[in-house]
Amino acid sequence: MVELLMGNEAVAMGAIAAGVQVVSGYPGTPSTEVLETIAKRNPGHIHVEWSVNEKAGLEVAAGAAYAGVRSLVTMKQVGLNVASDPLMCVNYIGVKGGMVVYVADDPGPISSQTEQDTRHFGRYAKIPVFDCSSPEEAFQLIQDAFAFSEREGVPVILRSTTRVCHSCASLDVPEVHPPQKADGFEKDPRWVIFPRLSYMAKKRIFAAEEKYAAEFSRFEKNEIIGSGPVGIACGGVSFAYVMDAIAGKEDRYTVFKVATPYPFPEEKGKSFLNSVQKAYVFEELDPVIEDSLIYLRPEIEIFGKRNGCVPVAGELSCDIVSAVLGLNEAEKGSSLDAPKLPPRPPVLCAGCPHRASFYAVKKAMKGKKAVFCGDIGCYTLGNAMPLDMVDTCLCMGAGITVAQGLYHADQEAQQFAFIGDSTFFASGITGVINAVYNKADLILVILDNRTTAMTGHQPHPGIGMTVMREETEVVDIGAILKGCGLTFIRHVDPFDLEKAVATVKEAADERGVRAIIFRSPCIALEKHDAFLTVDEDRCSGCFKCIRELGCPALIKGEEKTSINPKLCIGCGLCQSICPKDCIGKGGAPS
Amino acid sequence: MKSCLLCGVGGQGTVLASRIMASAAMEKGLFARTAETIGMAQRGGSVVSHVRIGEYVPSPLIPAKGADVILGFEPGEVLRNLNFLKEDGTVIVCPDEVVPITASLSGSAYDGKAILDHLRSVVSRLVVLDTAEIIAACGSSRVVNVALLGALAESGVMGIDREEMHHALKKKIKPALLAVNEKALNMGAETIGREK
Numbered sequence: 001m002v003e004l005l006m007g008n009e010a011v012a013m014g015a016i017a018a019g020v021q022v023v024s025g026y027p028g029t030p031s032t033e034v035l036e037t038i039a040k041r042n043p044g045h046i047h048v049e050w051s052v053n054e055k056a057g058l059e060v061a062a063g064a065a066y067a068g069v070r071s072l073v074t075m076k077q078v079g080l081n082v083a084s085d086p087l088m089c090v091n092y093i094g095v096k097g098g099m100v101v102y103v104a105d106d107p108g109p110i111s112s113q114t115e116q117d118t119r120h121f122g123r124y125a126k127i128p129v130f131d132c133s134s135p136e137e138a139f140q141l142i143q144d145a146f147a148f149s150e151r152e153g154v155p156v157i158l159r160s161t162t163r164v165c166h167s168c169a170s171l172d173v174p175e176v177h178p179p180q181k182a183d184g185f186e187k188d189p190r191w192v193i194f195p196r197l198s199y200m201a202k203k204r205i206f207a208a209e210e211k212y213a214a215e216f217s218r219f220e221k222n223e224i225i226g227s228g229p230v231g232i233a234c235g236g237v238s239f240a241y242v243m244d245a246i247a248g249k250e251d252r253y254t255v256f257k258v259a260t261p262y263p264f265p266e267e268k269g270k271s272f273l274n275s276v277q278k279a280y281v282f283e284e285l286d287p288v289i290e291d292s293l294i295y296l297r298p299e300i301e302i303f304g305k306r307n308g309c310v311p312v313a314g315e316l317s318c319d320i321v322s323a324v325l326g327l328n329e330a331e332k333g334s335s336l337d338a339p340k341l342p343p344r345p346p347v348l349c350a351g352c353p354h355r356a357s358f359y360a361v362k363k364a365m366k367g368k369k370a371v372f373c374g375d376i377g378c379y380t381l382g383n384a385m386p387l388d389m390v391d392t393c394l395c396m397g398a399g400i401t402v403a404q405g406l407y408h409a410d411q412e413a414q415q416f417a418f419i420g421d422s423t424f425f426a427s428g429i430t431g432v433i434n435a436v437y438n439k440a441d442l443i444l445v446i447l448d449n450r451t452t453a454m455t456g457h458q459p460h461p462g463i464g465m466t467v468m469r470e471e472t473e474v475v476d477i478g479a480i481l482k483g484c485g486l487t488f489i490r491h492v493d494p495f496d497l498e499k500a501v502a503t504v505k506e507a508a509d510e511r512g513v514r515a516i517i518f519r520s521p522c523i524a525l526e527k528h529d530a531f532l533t534v535d536e537d538r539c540s541g542c543f544k545c546i547r548e549l550g551c552p553a554l555i556k557g558e559e560k561t562s563i564n565p566k567l568c569i570g571c572g573l574c575q576s577i578c579p580k581d582c583i584g585k586g587g588a589p590s
Numbered sequence: 591m592k593s594c595l596l597c598g599v600g601g602q603g604t605v606l607a608s609r610i611m612a613s614a615a616m617e618k619g620l621f622a623r624t625a626e627t628i629g630m631a632q633r634g635g636s637v638v639s640h641v642r643i644g645e646y647v648p649s650p651l652i653p654a655k656g657a658d659v660i661l662g663f664e665p666g667e668v669l670r671n672l673n674f675l676k677e678d679g680t681v682i683v684c685p686d687e688v689v690p691i692t693a694s695l696s697g698s699a700y701d702g703k704a705i706l707d708h709l710r711s712v713v714s715r716l717v718v719l720d721t722a723e724i725i726a727a728c729g730s731s732r733v734v735n736v737a738l739l740g741a742l743a744e745s746g747v748m749g750i751d752r753e754e755m756h757h758a759l760k761k762k763i764k765p766a767l768l769a770v771n772e773k774a775l776n777m778g779a780e781t782i783g784r785e786k
Contacts, residue, residue, distance in 0.1 A: 167625040167650035244649035318653040344690040346635035556694035
């Protein structure tokens with residue numbers, strides 16, 4: 001049946017078609033929809049789980065592959081950093097069932113901390129990397145990746161990028177094949193990593209690199225298209241941009257599309273270089289294909305990132321490819337009389353409980369020296385004005401531990417660490433134990449909105465529900481903190497502003513590691529009918545609500561504030577700070 | 591190949607509209623590609639969806655001056671993305687402005703009417719939906735995306751007619767919400783021909 005499938009959905013359908021039986025992962029843009037689609041389309045025989053983090057997910061997938069079933073683990077590029085310990089080791093052990101590590105990279109970056117390139121990780125771990133250039137190719141490539149992994153007994157990486165993950169294409173999805181029956185785990189010394197075994201494995205891995213490179217030169221998805229005098233090497237979505245840019249002028253070019261950036265298909269690379277007069281390289285993130293071509297000691301000149309012809313950061317596009325190839329028509333300047341347009345960056349939603357939590361802490365600590373360490377999630381948006389409540393942000397779980405380093409260096413300021421519920425489970429707990437053990441002084445603020453909001457509302461260990469919508473044990477954050485040795489643990493509704501401010505002040509008067517759990521569900525989880533309105537007669541136009549809260553539902557008029565009823569959900573935060581008490585219930589929108 | 595850029599503010603329903611359009615094209619046996627904004631940028635920020643349909647569609651992203659039509663969910667977002675429009679391209683737009691909080695905080699002007707006046711002066715074919723009338727008649731502001739699709743179908747720019755769009759709509763919308771959306775589709779379509 002022909003369906004419109006997103007790249008991530010195509011990966012999921014390809015994995016199901018390949019007979020995958022265990023799927024694990026941690027949500028992260030742009031990778032999330034793979035696991036969600038497998039859960040949604042699960043024929044019933046697949047174990048699908050949101051693991052607590054990427055390391056746990058990769059280990060679950062490895063165990064399943066040890067037992068002979070096909071397994072898949074999904075994550076975004078920075079998630080692979082978390083999973084790098086098992087990743088580096090599992091190649092030394094090998095697998096029995098096919099094992100694919102699906103990693104979505106984020107050129108731009110659009111929703112990430114770094115622009116790191118997973119193809120390097122493959123090379124570093126000496127794990128073969130397949131790279132998707134379109135949803136339709138992704139559907140096939142994951143099946144090729146599973147077959148390769150199982151045949152060779154090694155894990156493989158399937159790499160994708162945002163514009164493949166989140167673009168849709170018409171795709172003919174065939175009937176699902178029933179999975180093969182696995183033998184189960186067989187005890188054998190090969191499953192236990194030891195120095196002697198690793199020494200032998202290193203030799204095997206090194207030898208395999210050359211063998212795979214030769215095989216990949218014969219792989220049909222590493223393709224040379226056309227026979228024009230100018231060469232273009234590319235991989236991933238850049239292939240699509242190249243084909244768009246050279247449409248109608250194909251006879252001028254020879255295009256080398258690389259679907260396996262590691263091990264690099266050297267023989268095919270050499271024949272490409274020998275057939276052209278010069279070569280351009282278009283790839284997002286790092287110059288991986290480019291360096292592999294340069295390593296072949298070409299006699300022709302190569303134009304890419306290394307000599308400044310192609311931008312080193314940000315996404316590529318058809319327009320950039322056209323400009324580098326000299327195919328662009330002159331750019332017409334924008335008209336001068338156009339009205340000025342302020343930027344529209346992402347913001348905390350109207351009614352977001354994080355706004356109330358940040359505001360309460362800000363109020364309570366007004367005039368006192370405090371540092372606010374942030375973390376990864378929607379609440380990173382608390383950095384924007386006017387809240388301005390994120391002083392540091394590094395990586396998942398780092399807020400708690402960075403706060404400890406700041407405290408040991410400077411005991412004058414009160415350190416705060418903000419962390420969301422899902423991030424707390426993923427990588428916050430070890431930081432709390434470290435703080436207690438090493439006598440740090442900080443206030444831990446857990447922003448518990450009962451979901452993994454930023455990536456599209458996935459359940460987590462604190463919710464009591466699995467990705468398959470089955471009931472499960474609830475892991476209680478307060479009980480974890482108590483178990484870690486904390487004695488000051490308070491639960492507060494952040495919209496009870498008075499109590500929230502008082503609790504923060506109370507915590508600030510204590511010493512040691514204190515925790516405040518602000519619990520209020522993400523507004524996207526529920527329907528909201530109420531909205532507030534401004535009594536124009538009483539509004540003095542002080543705009544305190546806008547200046548202090550920055551809620552997108554509040555609109556600054558000439559003299560008065562007004563409220564956008566389509567955005568307002570009636571959370572009441574602006575109502576509780578209005579000095580003229582002029583904000584009240586408006587009613588329910590139609 | 592025909593290309594349509596949908597632009598608006600995160601949460602306005604651009605993704606569903608692009609999926610309905612692509613489905614309608616696929617029903618005709620055409621190949622479709624879309625690309626959407628998902629993730630952090632969705633949180634009330636500027637969002638765009640690219641829809642490209644035809645026999646051969648090499649890339650999901652529309653290049654500069656590559657869009658046959660811009661479907662604007664918000665006038666300022668059309669202005670922000672005007673460089674995507676072909677010289678003789680069409681713009682179909684909702685007139686309702688969504689003031690960015692950055693404008694309220696900085697006190698800078700954000701005047702939807704001024705933006706529409708500017709668009710009128712630079713765009714060769716501009717269709718402005720009467721969203722107030724449509725929302726009042728349908729009893730919901732959630733149908734504006736489908737009204738835009740109705741106007742798009744009737745304009746003929748993408749080669750998908752109202753019947754084909756309606757067929758795709760029926761597959762993508764919950765039965766309980768179908769009637770109001772059909773009304774919105776038709777009211778959007780009837781805008782064409784009445785445009786100033």
